[in-house]
Amino acid sequence: MLSTRFTETFGVEHPIVQGGMQWVGRAELAAAVSNAGGLGIITALTQPTPEDLATEIRRARDMTDKPLGVNLTILPSINPPPYDEYRRVIAEAGITIVETAGQNPEPHMAFFHDHGIKVLHKCTSVRHAVKAEAVGVDGVSIDGFECAGHPGEDDTPGLILIPAATSRITIPVIASGGIADERGLVAALALGADGVNMGTRFMSTQESFIHDRVKNRIVDATEHDTELIFRPLRNTARVARNEISTKVVEMLDAGAVFADVRDLVAGVRGREVYETGDLDAGIWSVGMVQGLIEDVPTVQELVERMVAGAERIISERLGGLITAG
Numbered sequence: 001m002l003s004t005r006f007t008e009t010f011g012v013e014h015p016i017v018q019g020g021m022q023w024v025g026r027a028e029l030a031a032a033v034s035n036a037g038g039l040g041i042i043t044a045l046t047q048p049t050p051e052d053l054a055t056e057i058r059r060a061r062d063m064t065d066k067p068l069g070v071n072l073t074i075l076p077s078i079n080p081p082p083y084d085e086y087r088r089v090i091a092e093a094g095i096t097i098v099e100t101a102g103q104n105p106e107p108h109m110a111f112f113h114d115h116g117i118k119v120l121h122k123c124t125s126v127r128h129a130v131k132a133e134a135v136g137v138d139g140v141s142i143d144g145f146e147c148a149g150h151p152g153e154d155d156t157p158g159l160i161l162i163p164a165a166t167s168r169i170t171i172p173v174i175a176s177g178g179i180a181d182e183r184g185l186v187a188a189l190a191l192g193a194d195g196v197n198m199g200t201r202f203m204s205t206q207e208s209f210i211h212d213r214v215k216n217r218i219v220d221a222t223e224h225d226t227e228l229i230f231r232p233l234r235n236t237a238r239v240a241r242n243e244i245s246t247k248v249v250e251m252l253d254a255g256a257v258f259a260d261v262r263d264l265v266a267g268v269r270g271r272e273v274y275e276t277g278d279l280d281a282g283i284w285s286v287g288m289v290q291g292l293i294e295d296v297p298t299v300q301e302l303v304e305r306m307v308a309g310a311e312r313i314i315s316e317r318l319g320g321l322i323t324a325g
């Protein structure tokens with residue numbers, strides 16, 4: 001067993017979190033991670049309405065009675081989703097852990113804490129982690145530049161970002177981005193983190209709903225096969241390199257504006273990739289860590305081998321480096 005401030009504060013057996021994933025973070029995957037002793041997280045906005053989220057949480061609850069989280073990604077939007085309604089559904093469903101991301105969680109903190117919900121805020125910079133601690137979150141996940149999805153604009157890799165964060169804040173810190181196995185878990189603990197958050201690694205498991213062609217692509221791909229889109233718009237996202245992402249980068253570099261690429265990057269097209277396995281149908285998130293992923297295990301196998309492997313590295317390999325005198 002690996003006991004950390006995260007496992008103690010959040011009541012989770014292993015220091016392993018499955019981060020929120022648009023279109024991917026559904027009941028089956030989240031329940032499998034929770035059943036394996038990690039923290040499984042359902043992604044709220046994958047569900048078109050708050051009522052659908054309530055149904056999805058019920059489905060997950062039928063599959064696990066272990067701690068379960070919900071991700072609430074708060075993004076600037078012309079037509080924002082009804083965050084208050086999603087929040088209410090989360091509380092009514094008895095969820096006790098929420099992963100917030102995207103923006104300062106302060107407007108939501110009183111509600112969550114009043115309803116006995118712990119908040120794990122995910123961010124990509126030390127200054128945002130410091131701010132999150134100041135507004136009362138219970139833990140911070142910090143995403144290095146390697147990560148899938150939105151790495152921010154600072155381009156600070158985890159090897160620097162994680163210890164920079166852990167030396168500035170006192171609440172539990174979860175290292176995120178670029179972690180796929182026991183080596184990453186031990187490294188994160190060595191850097192001062194209290195656990196790890198993984199996206200890409202959990203995409204490529206048996207219980208993840210995405211098409212087998214996408215999982216196999218993750219297994220075959222190398223760390224070079226991602227693309228950073230929206231850099232000129234300062235809204236960078238790390239996604240799979242394919243026909244669409246390459247085209248979007250070329251267009252924006254040549255001076256196009258968001259409206260010019262809007263249809264190419266539409267969320268429904270990304271969803272089509274996951275559902276149909278057409279790898280060029282749209283933009284889909286994936287991290288550089290795909291270069292380390294070589295199989296499609298069950299979640300239970302993955303979590304077990306990470307924990308057992310981490311214990312072995314700590315007690316044998318690292319312990320064995322210490323010599324008397």
Ligand SMILES: Cc1cc2nc3c(=O)[nH]c(=O)nc-3n(C[C@H](O)[C@H](O)[C@H](O)COP(=O)(O)O)c2cc1C
Nearest residue numbers: 019020021022101147148149177178198199200287
């Ligand atoms: C397919 C996919 C979708 C994601 N969608 C979201 C999201 O909606 N909200 C969010 O906070 N993070 C999202 N992320 C980021 C993950 O929660 C996690 O922080 C990231 O994957 C960690 O990097 P890794 O992939 O190297 O493990 C997504 C990641 C992936 C792979």
